[in-house]
Amino acid sequence: MSRVRVHNFSVSLDGFGVGVGQRLEAPFGHAGGRLLEWALPTRTFADMGLHGPAEATVGVDEAFASGWNTGIGAEIMGRHKFAPADAAWPDESWHGWWGDDPPFHTPVVVLTHHPRPPLRMQGGTTFHFVDAEPAAALTLARDLADGRDVRIGGGTTTVRSFLDADLIDEMHVVLVPILLGRGERLWDGLEGLEERFRIEATSSPSGVVHLRFWRRTPPV
Amino acid sequence: MSRVRVHNFSVSLDGFGVGVGQRLEAPFGHAGGRLLEWALPTRTFADMGLHGPAEATVGVDEAFASGWNTGIGAEIMGRHKFAPADAAWPDESWHGWWGDDPPFHTPVVVLTHHPRPPLRMQGGTTFHFVDAEPAAALTLARDLADGRDVRIGGGTTTVRSFLDADLIDEMHVVLVPILLGRGERLWDGLEGLEERFRIEATSSPSGVVHLRFWRRTPPV
Numbered sequence: 001m002s003r004v005r006v007h008n009f010s011v012s013l014d015g016f017g018v019g020v021g022q023r024l025e026a027p028f029g030h031a032g033g034r035l036l037e038w039a040l041p042t043r044t045f046a047d048m049g050l051h052g053p054a055e056a057t058v059g060v061d062e063a064f065a066s067g068w069n070t071g072i073g074a075e076i077m078g079r080h081k082f083a084p085a086d087a088a089w090p091d092e093s094w095h096g097w098w099g100d101d102p103p104f105h106t107p108v109v110v111l112t113h114h115p116r117p118p119l120r121m122q123g124g125t126t127f128h129f130v131d132a133e134p135a136a137a138l139t140l141a142r143d144l145a146d147g148r149d150v151r152i153g154g155g156t157t158t159v160r161s162f163l164d165a166d167l168i169d170e171m172h173v174v175l176v177p178i179l180l181g182r183g184e185r186l187w188d189g190l191e192g193l194e195e196r197f198r199i200e201a202t203s204s205p206s207g208v209v210h211l212r213f214w215r216r217t218p219p220v
Numbered sequence: 221m222s223r224v225r226v227h228n229f230s231v232s233l234d235g236f237g238v239g240v241g242q243r244l245e246a247p248f249g250h251a252g253g254r255l256l257e258w259a260l261p262t263r264t265f266a267d268m269g270l271h272g273p274a275e276a277t278v279g280v281d282e283a284f285a286s287g288w289n290t291g292i293g294a295e296i297m298g299r300h301k302f303a304p305a306d307a308a309w310p311d312e313s314w315h316g317w318w319g320d321d322p323p324f325h326t327p328v329v330v331l332t333h334h335p336r337p338p339l340r341m342q343g344g345t346t347f348h349f350v351d352a353e354p355a356a357a358l359t360l361a362r363d364l365a366d367g368r369d370v371r372i373g374g375g376t377t378t379v380r381s382f383l384d385a386d387l388i389d390e391m392h393v394v395l396v397p398i399l400l401g402r403g404e405r406l407w408d409g410l411e412g413l414e415e416r417f418r419i420e421a422t423s424s425p426s427g428v429v430h431l432r433f434w435r436r437t438p439p440v
Binding site (some may be wrong): 013014015084175177178179180181182185187188189190191192193194200201202203207208209213 | 427
């Protein structure tokens with residue numbers, strides 16, 4: 001069975017995966033760019049064309065960041081990862097934050113209450129818009145993934161809903177030492193999550209902590 | 221000026237310093253002993269007589285745990301650290317969780333709305349019961365500390381109120397990889413705390429993460 005994985009998902013020390021006030025110029029709301037600052041210098045993010053410096057890092061942040069796409073056959077993302085809250089919708093003029101050649105290069109299932117026809121981009125990324133609960137969305141994504149793994153790409157509400165439905169096999173959460181105070185909390189309603197997962201923490205010289213979760217018992 | 225310090229203060233991954241249902245048999249409520257599991261094997265906690273094993277550890281957990289009492293002249297603690305919610309009070313029969321010779325060996329200011337006469341224990345610990353806001357309690361504790369540092373001993377509400385009043389100079393918080401889901405949150409209402417502190421994270425083989433906070437600008 002293919003695995004369901006979360007990668008490079010950053011939260012603040014107080015558990016927020018996104019701030020308040022998301023808009024076109026501020027995909028993470030009042031969090032600004034702080035939740036992804038650790039990732040931008042890595043070779044993986046530089047190779048995505050995401051504002052990386054000329055000399056990308058290959059230390060522990062890169063070691064964790066680099067796993068995000070290996071063996072992945074499809075992604076599932078929430079509507080707010082695909083589009084800002086105030087983006088024109090559903091008039092189909094919005095094609096995502098990532099330009100003509102998004103970095104996914106696989107089918108991407110976008111969860112939305114306003115389905116629209118599939119959107120085929122350059123480089124192998126096709127967005128499929130579906131109104132579905134986590135389990136049904138996963139069935140579709142698995143089908144599109146053709147036996148490979150499925151990545152749950154965020155945002156916060158989407159990751160939490162898949163955790164809540166016990167559909168996630170592996171997770172990489174990055175704890176960023178800032179306090180956002182407001183926004184969407186990743187951990188709400190997940191008491192006892194450690195009973196389902198082994199958890200390993202690795203601190204990085206960049207200041208963040210990489211948390212790796214994997215199932216105590218593999219799915220059958 | 222003497223410093224105000226927090227040591228060995230454990231919180232769950234979702235930010236709770238104590239669970240719900242605190243009582244005599246469960247000082248941390250439904251969290252049980254899980255928030256302090258990392259500390260019990262250390263030499264520092266073994267030397268306090270707190271259930272440590274015969275062969276105490278001297279690794280990274282001990283390196284952080286051991287700093288708790290050096291240079292400390294007084295502690296401030298909340299009423300719930302001194303007594304369970306359902307302990308007889310204010311009939312003065314309750315002398316704390318720690319027996320006749322508490323591990324503090326300094327004056328201890330207990331914040332309570334029900335003051336009572338000072339309680340002198342063996343080994344140099346004297347509990348002073350005062351009804352005071354953080355700043356006034358700190359003035360008293362500094363006086364009792366005779367020029368040495370003051371430790372804010374907890375619980376969660378007490379540490380948070382001193383952070384909120386910007387009275388803390390150094391802090392050691394231990395992140396325990398469990399999700400409690402319910403209880404008292406340490407981080408609530410502290411948006412932007414990182415602007416006042418430098419923060420360093422160190423992961424331990426025991427599974428916890430030691431977070432060290434210290435003021436960006438020393439107090440004048």
